[in-house]
Amino acid sequence: MSTVKLTVNGKAVAVDVEDRTLLVQLLRDHLNLTGTHVGCDTSQCGACVVHMDGKAVKSCTMLAGQADGANVTTIEGIAKGDELHPMQAAFRDNHGLQCGYCTPGMIMSAIDIVHRHNAQGSGGRLDEATVRHELEGNICRCTGYHNIVKAVLDAAGRMKVSQAAE
Amino acid sequence: MYQTVYHRASSVDEAVSLFAKGSEAKFLAGGQTLLPVMKQRLASPSDLIDLGKIKELQGVELSGDVLTIKAGTTYFDIMQNADVKKAIPAIAYLTSVLGDPAVRYRGTIGGSIANNDPAADYPAALLALGAAVKTNKRSIAADDFFQGLFTTALEDGEIITAVSFPVPAKAGYEKMRHPASRFALTGVFVALTKSGEIRVAATGASQTGVMRVPAIEAALKANWSPSAIDSVSISASNLLADIHGTAEYRANLIKVMAQRAVAAAG
Numbered sequence: 001m002s003t004v005k006l007t008v009n010g011k012a013v014a015v016d017v018e019d020r021t022l023l024v025q026l027l028r029d030h031l032n033l034t035g036t037h038v039g040c041d042t043s044q045c046g047a048c049v050v051h052m053d054g055k056a057v058k059s060c061t062m063l064a065g066q067a068d069g070a071n072v073t074t075i076e077g078i079a080k081g082d083e084l085h086p087m088q089a090a091f092r093d094n095h096g097l098q099c100g101y102c103t104p105g106m107i108m109s110a111i112d113i114v115h116r117h118n119a120q121g122s123g124g125r126l127d128e129a130t131v132r133h134e135l136e137g138n139i140c141r142c143t144g145y146h147n148i149v150k151a152v153l154d155a156a157g158r159m160k161v162s163q164a165a166e
Numbered sequence: 167m168y169q170t171v172y173h174r175a176s177s178v179d180e181a182v183s184l185f186a187k188g189s190e191a192k193f194l195a196g197g198q199t200l201l202p203v204m205k206q207r208l209a210s211p212s213d214l215i216d217l218g219k220i221k222e223l224q225g226v227e228l229s230g231d232v233l234t235i236k237a238g239t240t241y242f243d244i245m246q247n248a249d250v251k252k253a254i255p256a257i258a259y260l261t262s263v264l265g266d267p268a269v270r271y272r273g274t275i276g277g278s279i280a281n282n283d284p285a286a287d288y289p290a291a292l293l294a295l296g297a298a299v300k301t302n303k304r305s306i307a308a309d310d311f312f313q314g315l316f317t318t319a320l321e322d323g324e325i326i327t328a329v330s331f332p333v334p335a336k337a338g339y340e341k342m343r344h345p346a347s348r349f350a351l352t353g354v355f356v357a358l359t360k361s362g363e364i365r366v367a368a369t370g371a372s373q374t375g376v377m378r379v380p381a382i383e384a385a386l387k388a389n390w391s392p393s394a395i396d397s398v399s400i401s402a403s404n405l406l407a408d409i410h411g412t413a414e415y416r417a418n419l420i421k422v423m424a425q426r427a428v429a430a431a432g
Contacts, residue, residue, distance in 0.1 A: 002172065019172040043202050044346055046268065055271045061201050065172040066216060109268065136348070137266025
């Protein structure tokens with residue numbers, strides 16, 4: 001057993017876990033943050049994606065101990081109160097989900113894609129081909145991806161506007 | 167996953183001494199292969215020595231005609247690095263089609279080559295470019311480093327610290343990607359060194375892991391162009407065969423990927 005100290009959605013937490021505990025188990029089983037899903041459990045589907053120190057990672061493929069000292073954001077931590085994150089709003093407006101199982105991971109990966117491309121100064125040039133290529137680590141079995149890609153492109157515009165406003 | 171004891175090392179020396187204390191310790195780099203393997207209970211190390219926070223294992227240096235990538239540098243940092251893009255853009259490209267964005271944030275070049283998966287991308291780059299693998303004990307030529315499926319020249323407790331690539335005159339990489347895992351169904355790296363040597367390496371194809379392809383090297387020596395490979399015949403014996411492709415299919419892929427790699431190298 002070890003004590004893992006990290007910040008989750010802005011809150012400092014210290015959790016006693018077995019050393020073999022995965023980050024996703026710490027989030028779901030110890031902190032009851034069940035929005036992060038386990039899909040394939042083999043690093044391929046992306047349902048478990050969270051942000052660690054600002055980067056999208058697969059929380060089923062990390063030990064909790066590797067996240068010691070890190071700043072983790074889950075799907076529960078991106079809305080501002082009742083106001084959805086622009087990516088969440090875009091998924092709703094564009095019907096970017098059906099069963100919803102992959103959605104938390106999709107949204108966390110999508111936010112990372114938009115941040116990365118805006119940071120590189122190519123925001124606005126985030127095109128459909130890039131979104132499709134970069135969503136390759138997230139698998140959806142319902143939508144056929146079309147509306148997910150539409151939602152990400154829509155949100156990219158909204159996030160650019162909100163970044164500019166900040 | 168079976169029980170294990172997690173240790174975070176802050177230096178290579180500390181990692182070596184932690185490793186020596188464990189009964190069946192393993193080094194943990196990005197964990198993008200080792201952790202899934204442990205979850206499948208195909209590996210059960212007594213101790214995991216995490217190399218992820220060791221500063222001396224991070225970074226890229228370009229010095230003259232040698233590009234050195236420290237072992238703990240993540241795929242994401244490699245593909246974004248200005249020196250990598252300038253000196254050997256084929257490595258930046260190879261890295262950009264490896265795994266997916268989340269895997270690229272965590273996985274490292276040292277972890278990839280230490281594992282030596284027969285379908286991994288980096289072994290092809292190291293072998294074709296004639297790279298040197300630096301460890302805490304010695305320097306190992308890529309020709310000697312890769313020794314078959316999941317087997318390398320590394321000794322117990324030896325840590326890869328960096329990989330040094332001679333900057334080539336031309337280099338290119340292309341692969342047929344498995345649509346789910348993104349591993350190479352077959353990938354080919356071609357390189358023309360500054361001294362005029364041509365080296366071609368294929369991954370994902372052979373039953374014994376990454377390999378040179380002498381027939382294509384000879385054809386390219388006569389004529390550096392994709393069409394020079396048209397008449398090359400690749401034997402299917404000793405090539406991998408599985409539900410994704412027969413040995414004959416992979417033999418053909420070696421040619422086609424080599425042609426595309428030469429075209430990409432220019």
